[in-house]
Amino acid sequence: MGDARWDDEYDVVVAGSGAGAMTGALAAASAGLRTAVLEKTGVLGGTSAYSGSAIWLPGTRVQERAGIADSAESARAYLRALLGDENAAHREAFLAAAPEVVEFLERDPALDFEFRPFPDYFAAPGRLDMGRSFVPLELPVERLGEVAGLVRPPVDRDRAGRGHSARPMAQGRALIGRLLLALTATGNGDVRTGTPLTGLIVEDGRVAGVEAGGLRLRASRGVLLAAGGFEASARLRAARGVPGSADWTMAPDGANTGDAIEAAVRIGASTGLLDQAWFCPGLRTPDGLPAFTLGFRGGLIVDGSGRRFANESLPYDRMGRKMAAAEGPFHLIFDARWDGLPAISVPPLAPDEQLASGRWVQAATVEELAGEIGVPPGVLAGTVARFNGFAEKGADEDFHRGEDPYDRFFSGGGPCVVALDQAPYFAAEVVLSDLGTKGGLRTDPDGRVLDGSGAPIPGLYAAGNTSASFTGPVYPGPGIPIGSAMAFAYRAVQHIRRST
The missing domain is CATH 3.90.700.10 (Succinate dehydrogenase/fumarate reductase flavoprotein, catalytic domain)
Structure with missing residues (x-):
C-alpha cells in the first residue's frame, strides 16, 4: 500500500508542459521512471505550442543530414563572443547536451526533425548566416487519436476558444504533439491537466513531492520545474521591473504567472535575471x-x-x-x-x-x-x-x-x-510584447536549483523560463529558448538517474 500522506506516488514529477517539460518527462519515462506531467491549464504546451518551434541545438545530426557546417566549436565561438565566459559551465553543458538530446529524441519513431534556414541574430564569430536551428515535421491530428485535444491549438484558434482544425499540427503544436505521442507510448507518463502547482513538500532537507490541484504527489527521485516564467503576472512584473505589460505578453490565458518560481523561493531557492524577458x-x-x-x-x-x-x-x-x-x-x-x-x-x-x-x-x-x-x-x-x-x-x-x-x-x-x-x-x-520572462531560479549546469549560498537543493531541478537563462540579457538565435529548455531538462533527468 502507498503512504497515506500522499494522494499518488511517482518517481519524477514535472511541473509544466512546454518543450522543456515534455522533453524532461519523456527522458524520465523512457528510463522506466513513473512520471507525472502537471499542467495548470486545460491543455498542454504553453507558449511552446504557439511558437514556430525553431530549436537552437548546435552540432547535431539534424544539421549534419542537411549538410550544414555546424559544430560545437563554431557555436562555442559564437556564444563566447556574445556572452563572454561568465556562464561558461552552463554553455559547455548546453553544447554537450545538444547532440545527445537530439539523438535520444530521434530514437523514438514519434519524433522527426528537419533543418530550416533562419539566420542567427548577431554578426559575431561562429555565426551561421542561414542559422543552425531546426523544426519538427508536421503531425497529422489523427495520429494522436483521442489525446489530440490535449495539445494547445494555434494562438488564433486558442484565443477564440476553438480546437484544432483538420490540418496537420505544425510548428509548436507538432513539437508538443510528438512529445506527447512518445510519452504516451512509454506507458510511464501520467498527464494531469487543470493541476496547478501550489507548493513544494520538503522532508529531511529534500524536496519529496508537490502540492498541486489540491493533491499531495510524491516525487521519490526528483521534481523538475519547467512551468514557464511570470510574464502574465502584473504584480511580479512590476516588482521586478520587467518592461512591457502582462496584458501584452504572448503567454496563453491563465498560464505563466510564476507559481513554480514562487514555490521554490518559499523553500529557499535563489533567483536571477528577474528583470529580463524574451522581447x-x-x-x-x-x-x-x-x-x-x-x-x-x-x-x-x-x-x-x-x-x-x-x-x-x-x-x-x-x-x-x-x-x-x-x-x-x-x-x-x-x-x-x-x-x-x-x-x-x-x-x-x-x-x-x-x-x-x-x-x-x-x-x-x-x-x-x-x-x-x-x-x-x-x-x-x-x-x-x-x-x-x-x-x-x-x-x-x-x-x-x-x-x-x-x-x-x-x-x-x-x-x-x-x-x-x-x-x-x-x-x-x-x-x-514578449515571448516570456527569462529570469527565474538559479541552477547549476545539471539543472539543480540552488539556494542562497549556491548549494543545490536536493531533489529540485528547473529548466526553461522557470530558470534564469544562461544567455543573460542576450537572445543569440532562433529557438534558443526552446533548445536550452530541452537541453537542461534532459540534463536534469540524467542527473536524477545517476544520483538516486
Missing part, C-alpha cells in the same frame, strides 16, 4: 491582445515623437529592447503598396478587421495619418521623406537597415528599404 514587437489585435510580429519587409516604425529610433528589421528581441529604451506610443507606418501587413504576425491579422476595430488607421496623406495617431504632422512627413530618400539611394544611413543577412532574409531578395509613396497610408499600433 518582441507586438501588434494589437481587435481584442487588445498582441500579435507577435517579425520579419518586416516594408514600412517603418516611429516612436511617440513621430521619428524612427531603430532598424525595424532587427531580430525581434533586439527590436523589443530598442522599444524598451524609447518613448512610445509606437506605430508601424506603411502604405498601399503592400497587400496587408508588410511583416509576419502570429496570429495572422486581417486588415479589414484591424481597421474596423481602430487598431489600424488609414489616411490619404502622411500628414493626415499623423493627426490620427497624435504625432506632429511635419515630423512624421519629414521622417517618411528621409526614409524615402534612403530607399532611392539603396542605403539606410540612419540605422543601416538591410546591411545584415537577417534583415535580407525576409525581403524575398528585394530591397529592405522600400519607399512609402502609395496612398492610402496606414498606421498600426505596436506595443512591447
